[in-house]
Amino acid sequence: MKAYVRRARGRRMRVHELWDRYKGENHETALLLLILALLGVMAIVEPSALTMTFVGDIIRSGIVTLALALGLLLVIISGGMDVSFPAIAIFSGYATITVMNFFGVDGVLWPFLLASIMGLALGSLNALFVARYRMETLIASLGTQVIIRGVLLAFIGSVYISTLPAQLDTIGASSIMRLGNSPVNILVLPVIALAFLVSWMLRKTMFGRSIYAIGGDRESARRVGIRVPSVQVRIYLIAGALAGFAGMVHVVLSRHASPFELVGTELNVIAAVVIGGALDSGGRGSVKGTVYGVLLISLVQNSLVRLGVSSYWHVLVVGVVVLVGVAIQAQASSREARTTRILESMEASA
Amino acid sequence: MPLALQAKGVTKTYGGVKALTEVDIDVRAGEVLCLAGANGSGKSTLIKIISGVETADAGHIEMDGVDVGRPSVTDSIDLGIQVIYQDMSLFPNLTVAENIAMSARVKAGRKVVRVQDARATAERVVERLDLQLSLDEKVENISVADRQLVAICRALALDVKVLFMDEPTTALTWREIDSLSRVVEQLKADGVAIVFVSHKTEEVFMMSDRITVLRNGVVAKSGAASEFTPDSLIESLLGYLPSEERQLSALPADATTPALEVHDIGRHELFEGVSFEVGAGEIVGLTGLLGSGRSEIAEAIFGILPIDTGEIRVAGQAKPIGSVQAGIEAGIGYVPEDRLTQGVILEQSIESNLVAASLDKVSRRAGFLDSARMAHASQHAVETLGIKTDNPANPVSSLSGGNQQRVVLGKWMETEPSVLILNGPTVGVDAGSKAVILDILRRTAEQGTGILMISDDVPELVSVCHRVLFVRRGRMDGELEMDAVSPERIRERLDR
Numbered sequence: 003m004k005a006y007v008r009r010a011r012g013r014r015m016r017v018h019e020l021w022d023r024y025k026g027e028n029h030e031t032a033l034l035l036l037i038l039a040l041l042g043v044m045a046i047v048e049p050s051a052l053t054m055t056f057v058g059d060i061i062r063s064g065i066v067t068l069a070l071a072l073g074l075l076l077v078i079i080s081g082g083m084d085v086s087f088p089a090i091a092i093f094s095g096y097a098t099i100t101v102m103n104f105f106g107v108d109g110v111l112w113p114f115l116l117a118s119i120m121g122l123a124l125g126s127l128n129a130l131f132v133a134r135y136r137m138e139t140l141i142a143s144l145g146t147q148v149i150i151r152g153v154l155l156a157f158i159g160s161v162y163i164s165t166l167p168a169q170l171d172t173i174g175a176s177s178i179m180r181l182g183n184s185p186v187n188i189l190v191l192p193v194i195a196l197a198f199l200v201s202w203m204l205r206k207t208m209f210g211r212s213i214y215a216i217g218g219d220r221e222s223a224r225r226v227g228i229r230v231p232s233v234q235v236r237i238y239l240i241a242g243a244l245a246g247f248a249g250m251v252h253v254v255l256s257r258h259a260s261p262f263e264l265v266g267t268e269l270n271v272i273a274a275v276v277i278g279g280a281l282d283s284g285g286r287g288s289v290k291g292t293v294y295g296v297l298l299i300s301l302v303q304n305s306l307v308r309l310g311v312s313s314y315w316h317v318l319v320v321g322v323v324v325l326v327g328v329a330i331q332a333q334a335s336s337r338e339a340r341t342t343r344i345l346e347s348m349e350a351s352a
Numbered sequence: 353m354p355l356a357l358q359a360k361g362v363t364k365t366y367g368g369v370k371a372l373t374e375v376d377i378d379v380r381a382g383e384v385l386c387l388a389g390a391n392g393s394g395k396s397t398l399i400k401i402i403s404g405v406e407t408a409d410a411g412h413i414e415m416d417g418v419d420v421g422r423p424s425v426t427d428s429i430d431l432g433i434q435v436i437y438q439d440m441s442l443f444p445n446l447t448v449a450e451n452i453a454m455s456a457r458v459k460a461g462r463k464v465v466r467v468q469d470a471r472a473t474a475e476r477v478v479e480r481l482d483l484q485l486s487l488d489e490k491v492e493n494i495s496v497a498d499r500q501l502v503a504i505c506r507a508l509a510l511d512v513k514v515l516f517m518d519e520p521t522t523a524l525t526w527r528e529i530d531s532l533s534r535v536v537e538q539l540k541a542d543g544v545a546i547v548f549v550s551h552k553t554e555e556v557f558m559m560s561d562r563i564t565v566l567r568n569g570v571v572a573k574s575g576a577a578s579e580f581t582p583d584s585l586i587e588s589l590l591g592y593l594p595s596e597e598r599q600l601s602a603l604p605a606d607a608t609t610p611a612l613e614v615h616d617i618g619r620h621e622l623f624e625g626v627s628f629e630v631g632a633g634e635i636v637g638l639t640g641l642l643g644s645g646r647s648e649i650a651e652a653i654f655g656i657l658p659i660d661t662g663e664i665r666v667a668g669q670a671k672p673i674g675s676v677q678a679g680i681e682a683g684i685g686y687v688p689e690d691r692l693t694q695g696v697i698l699e700q701s702i703e704s705n706l707v708a709a710s711l712d713k714v715s716r717r718a719g720f721l722d723s724a725r726m727a728h729a730s731q732h733a734v735e736t737l738g739i740k741t742d743n744p745a746n747p748v749s750s751l752s753g754g755n756q757q758r759v760v761l762g763k764w765m766e767t768e769p770s771v772l773i774l775n776g777p778t779v780g781v782d783a784g785s786k787a788v789i790l791d792i793l794r795r796t797a798e799q800g801t802g803i804l805m806i807s808d809d810v811p812e813l814v815s816v817c818h819r820v821l822f823v824r825r826g827r828m829d830g831e832l833e834m835d836a837v838s839p840e841r842i843r844e845r846l847d848r
Contacts, residue, residue: 206464206465207464208464208465211465214443214446215443215446219443222441222442224405226458227455228458
C-alpha cells in the first residue's frame with residue numbers, strides 16, 4: 003500500500019516536472035491544450051464540422067487578427083494599452099483604396115507599403131502623446147482612435163467601395179492552396195513572415211529586450227540607461243505601421259473597402275494577445291503565445307458559427323473567454339510568485 | 353591616492369524645499385567613503401544627481417579632475433559611475449543573467465543581442481564574486497537577498513570606477529554581508545572608489561575609510577573613519593545622541609490572560625508546529641535569518657496567509673483564521689515589512705491614513721464618516737507619536753521615511769489592538785526616529801498591548817524585548833528571556 007502511494011506520488015512529481023519544463027514562458031502549452039480540448043468538444047458535439055474546410059476558415063479569419071495583434075503585442079509588453087489600432091488599420095486601408103481610385107492607379111506591392119506608411123504616420127500621434135506628453139497610453143489611444151475615425155469619415159470618405167482596383171482584387175482572389183473548400187489566401191505568407199520578424203525582434207534585438215525591460219520596470223530601465231521615450235516612440239510607430247498593413251490585408255481579403263469595418267474588433271485582438279500570455283501589467287508576452295491566442299479566438303468564433311449560434315452571442319462568448327483567459331493567466335503568475343519553500347519537503351525530513 | 357570623483361556645490365530644490373545646499377563630496381580611487389545621514393538628509397538625492405537620474409539646480413561633477421558638468425544617466429554610466437539603488441531597480445520579468453547583463457548591453461549599444469553573451473557576462477561576474485545564483489531563473493522568483501546580489505552583480509558587470517551602494521545590506525544575512533565585504537576589499541584593491549550608504553553603525557565602521565555626514569542637505573562633518581566613534585557619528589548625523597540602552601517597559605503586576613496565544617500552527621511548505629504566547633503588556637521579539645519563515649508566521653497570525661493547522665487566540669478568544677478583516681476584528685494590529693508599499697497610501701492625507709484601520713470608531717451610526725471625530729483622532733495620533741507635519745491634510749508622501757513609519761504605527765494604535773505585530777519596524781529608519789519609535793512601543797506596551805516584533809536588528813531587540821524567540825527553517829528554535837537577552841547571545845543563536 004505504502005509503496006503504491008509512493009509510486010503515485012513519484013509519478014505526480016514527474017508530471018509536475020514535465021509541466022514545468024514544457025509549460026512555456028507564458029503558459030503557451032496550457033493554451034495549446036485548451037485549443038485541443040475545444041477541438042475535442044467540437045469533435046463530440048458536431049463531428050461533421052471538423053473538416054479541412056473548418057481549419058481553412060479558422061486560418062482565414064485569423065490572418066487579420068494576427069496582423070493587428072502583432073503591433074498591439076509590442077505595446078502591451080511595454081506596459082501600455084492601445085485601442086486605436088483598428089481605427090489606424092481601417093483608415094490606412096480605406097484611404098489607400100481611395101487614393102488609388104482618385105488617381106486611377108493600380109498596383110500590388112506599393113499599396114501595402116503606402117498603407118503601412120499611413121499607419122506609421124498615424125502611430126506617430128500615439129507616440130507623441132505617450133512619449134512626449136507622458137499621457138496614460140490607454141487614454142491617449144482612446145483619443146487618437148476617435149480623431150482618426152473622425153478624420154476618415156469627414157475628409158476621406160464614408161461610402162462603401164464595392165470593387166477594388168483590379169490587381170489588388172486579383173490578390174484577394176489568389177490562394178496558395180485549398181484546405182477542403184476553403185482557399186488559403188496568399189496574404190497568409192507576409193503575415194507569417196511578419197510574425198517571425200516581430201518574434202526575432204523581441205527576442206534578439208536590444209530594442210526588443212528594452213521593450214521587456216520597460217514593461218518590467220520603467221524607472222529601472224531609465225536607470226540602466228535605456229532611453230525610454232525613444233523606445234516608446236519606436237513601439238508606437240511600428241505598431242502603427244503594422245496596423246496599416248493589417249488594414250490593407252483586411253480590405254484586400256474582404257475585396258471591398260468600408261470605413262465602418264474593423265473598429266469594434268479591438269476586444270478580439272486584445273483578447274488574443276492577453277490570452278496569449280501578455281499580462282496588462284507589462285513585461286510579458288510572446289509572438290508564439292499571441293499566435294495561439296489568435297487561433298483560440300478564431301476557433302471559438304468559427305465553432306459558434308458551425309454550431310449555428312446567433313452572431314449576437316459571439317460578443318458575449320468572446321467576452322467570457324477574455325475574462326477566463328486573463329483570470330487564468332493572473333492566477334498562474336501570482337501562484338508562481340510564492341514558490342519559495344521554507345520547510346524542507348516532508349519526504350526529505352522523514 | 354588620486355581623486356576619482358568630486359561633486360562641487362550641488363544644490364537641489366523640490367518645490368520650494370531645499371533637499372541639498374552647496375554639497376561638496378569627494379572620493380578617491382581605492383577607498384570606501386561612507387555617506388551617512390538621517391532619513392531625508394539628502395543622501396539618495398545626491399546619489400541620483402551624480403548618476404544622472406535627477407538634475408541638480410546648481411553645481412557640477414568632476415571625474416578624475418575633469419569637469420563633466422551635470423551628467424545624464426548614460427553620461428554617468430559611460431564615465432564609469434554605477435549605483436546599486438536601495439530599491440535594487442531590477443527587472444522582475446527577466447532572468448537573473450539578463451538583469452546582470454542589462455547595463456553592459458545598453459552600454460555596448462549593439463542592435464542585435466545574443467542570450468549566450470548575456471549569460472557569459474553574468475557568469476563572469478558571478479564567478480568573480482564567488483556567488484551562487486541560478487542565472488536562468490526569473491528575478492521575480494528569487495529571494496530578496498538574491499535580488500540584492502543580482503543588483504550588485506549588475507553594477508560590477510561594467511568597468512566601474514565609482515560605485516555607489518545605497519543600503520546594499522538591508523536584505524542580506526550575516527554571511528552574505530561577509531562575502532559582500534570581501535567583494536568590497538577586492539574592488540578597493542582594483543582601484544575602484546566606493547561610496548557606501550548604511551544605517552547600520554557597525555557596518556559603517558567595518559567597511560569605510562572615510563565618512564561624510566549629511567544633515568538636512570548640507571555636509572555636517574567629513575573626515576577619516578578613525579576620527580569618529582559610533583556615538584560621535586550618530587551625534588553628528590542627528591545633532592544629538594539618542595539612547596539605545598536596554599530599557600524594558602513595566603509588565604502588569606498581576607497575571608492576566610495572554611494577549612496572543614499561538615498553538616501549533618502550520619502552513620504547507622512554509623512553517624509547522626509554531627507555538628508561543630505574548631502576554632499583555634509584553635514585548636516579544638521574533639527573530640531568525642531572512643527566509644526563516646519569521647515574516648510568514650507574522651502574516652499568518654494576522655490573517656494574510658491562511659494556516660492549515662493549529663489555533664490562534666487573541667485575549668483568550670479563538671480567532672477565525674484566514675482573513676485580514678477577522679484579524680482586525682479580533683484585535684490584532686499589523687505593521688508590515690515594507691512600509692512604503694504595504695502600510696500607507698502615499699498620495700492620501702496623513703489624516704485619512706491614520707484613521708484607515710479604525711473607520712468604525714470615527715463614523716456615525718449610519719456608516720457616514722464624522723469629520724470632526726476624524727480630525728480629533730488624527731490630531732491625537734500626530735501629537736502622541738510626534739509626527740512632524742504642519743497640516744494632517746498633507747499627503748503622507750510629504751513626510752520623511754521615519755515619519756511615514758510613525759503614521760503606519762499610528763494607524764494601528766488608533767484601533768487600540770490587544771496585540772500589535774510589527775514586522776521590521778525600523779528597517780531603513782535613522783537612529784533618531786528609531787529611538788522614538790522604540791519609545792512609542794514601550795509606552796504602548798505599558799498600556800496593556802502585547803507586542804510581537806519581527807526583527808533581525810540585534811540592538812533593537814535587546815533595547816525593547818522582554819523575550820526573544822528564534823525561528824529556523826519554519827520551526828521554532830528556542831528563546832531567550834529577560835536577563836538572558838544580550839547582543840552576544842542573540843548573534844550566537846542566529847549564526848549557529
